[in-house]
Amino acid sequence: MDAINNTKSLTDADRIARLRLIRSENVGPRTFRSLLRHFGSARKALEGLPDLARRGGATRAGRICSEDEAQAELDASRDLGVALLAPEEPGYPPRLATLDDAPPLLGVRGEVETMMRPMIAIVGSRNASAAGLKFASAIAHDLGEAGFVVISGLARGIDQAAHRASIASGTVAVLAGGHDRIYPPEHDELLAELIAAGGGAISEMPLGHVPRARDFPRRNRLISGAALAVVVVEAAHRSGSLITARMAAEQGREVFAVPGSPLDPRAAGTNDLIKQGAMLVTEASDIIQAVQPIMERPLRLPVREPDGRPLLPDPEADERERIVGLLGPTPVSIDDVIRLAGTSPAVVRTVLLELELAGRLERHGGGLVSLT
Known part of the structure; x- marks a missing residue:
């Protein structure tokens, strides 16, 4: 199941250099990857940032994360029990590591073995119905009994129900903020409980980062990216869960939707997903049968380091x-x-x-x- 070569380990010096690069201004996951290809290492990329930004028309020097800042974040993360892992390291969810925009360093807290197991995402409405909460709990429990880790966003409603029902079998929470800025705050105890039971939490955000509205779509791509499939239990039109479903489809993940009454606006989004080709799900076996062939395919981590090609040219x-x-x-x-x-x-x-x-x-x- 999901075998992948997550066996390398970064030195602390490499981890600090990578952390400085991804925390520097205007550097996101895809940019980070391009810079690594361009310069050959994070250290050299840091030296080249000012010149590249000047060539792009920057009117001022972009902020570059200092070594002291990166060391302080690394130390504070370790004090909290958070490991900052690269895609090639054990504990980094294998399917997430295959994405083009996989976080170059992912904050991981919890059981390493749980992070390496096959995951199914369950998401849905924060303002869920009693029937939706009951179904999310049942399907999360059954998937856990079948050996899957349930991954979700720690939100109110469907996410919370899915996490609680799969604590015993292993569940992973994906955070929109830093590991020390849990949202919603009342789920701090739920997070502590699922980690204590052998689950975990992941975030690409630095400690101290309070989640904003624009951070939730970024988080959603991690939920779908780490999973074999995404199950949407309830979702109104324009729901964030539909963003997760769209991202899942773009990432090549299976998308499942639970049908609901056409009179309930909380089912409007899931019913539309089914019309658009999402697989209808009424029980866990529907999901298990669909993902079984995917799990039998070998999963390989793409090569992200320089491959000996010449540096990109300086355009005319x-x-x-x-x-x-x-x-x-x-x-x-x-x-x-x-x-x-x-x-x-x-x-x-x-x-x-x-x-x-x-x-x-x-x-x-x-x-x-x-x-x-």
């Missing part, structure tokens, strides 16, 4: 101008930019990297980018 001024001219506030596909720019993919990606480090580029799902 006219190339940079042509590429920037193709961008605007409307998201466009990177593939379309490459085709229309009439230059190499390496040049386009370098210009996009420069723009992002300058704070001028926004990345969207599905390989889309836009100017901020």
Whole structure:
């Protein structure tokens, strides 16, 4: 089940360098990965950040996380029992590690063995019905009895019910804030209980980070990314659970939805998911039968370190101008930019990297980018 080569271990020096890079201004998971390919190491990338941002049109130097700041975060995390793990290290959920935007360092607290087992995500309405809560509890319990870890977002309603029903078998909470800023606050005791029972919690946010509205979609991609499949129990139109389902589909995960009464607005989103092709689920066996063939396929961690290719080129001024001219506030596909720019993919990606480090580029799902 989910065999993967998570056997490497970073040195503390490498961990500090990676932590400094991902905590620096305008560096996200995809940018981090591009920088590692470009420079060969996090240390060299840190040295190159100011020049790349200047080439992208930055009017001021971006903030670079200092070594003292990174060391303080690493020490504080360890004091709280949180390990900051790279995708190639044991304890980093294997399927999450395969994503293009996998967190370069993930804060992991709890049982390492639980993190390595196959996971099924259960999400749904915060304002759930009694029937929805009962079903979420039943399916979470049955999946746990079948050997799966239930993963969810520690929210009120369906998430809470799924976690509570699978504490004995193993459950993982994905946090939108730092490990010391639990949301909602009243679930602090639930989190402590599930960790004490052999479960765990993960977050890509630094300690002290209070979750904001925009952090929840980021968290949702971790819920779906770590799982074999996502089960949506109840969701109204425009629900955050539907964002999780969309991300799951983009990540190649199976999406299941529980049908509900057309008279209940809390079932409107799940019923729409079924219309759009999500698998209808009425019991845990529906999910188990669907994911069994997926679990039999070998799971390999993609190579993220430099592979001996030359560094990306420094684009010519006219190339940079042509590429920037193709961008605007409307998201466009990177593939379309490459085709229309009439230059190499390496040049386009370098210009996009420069723009992002300058704070001028926004990345969207599905390989889309836009100017901020």
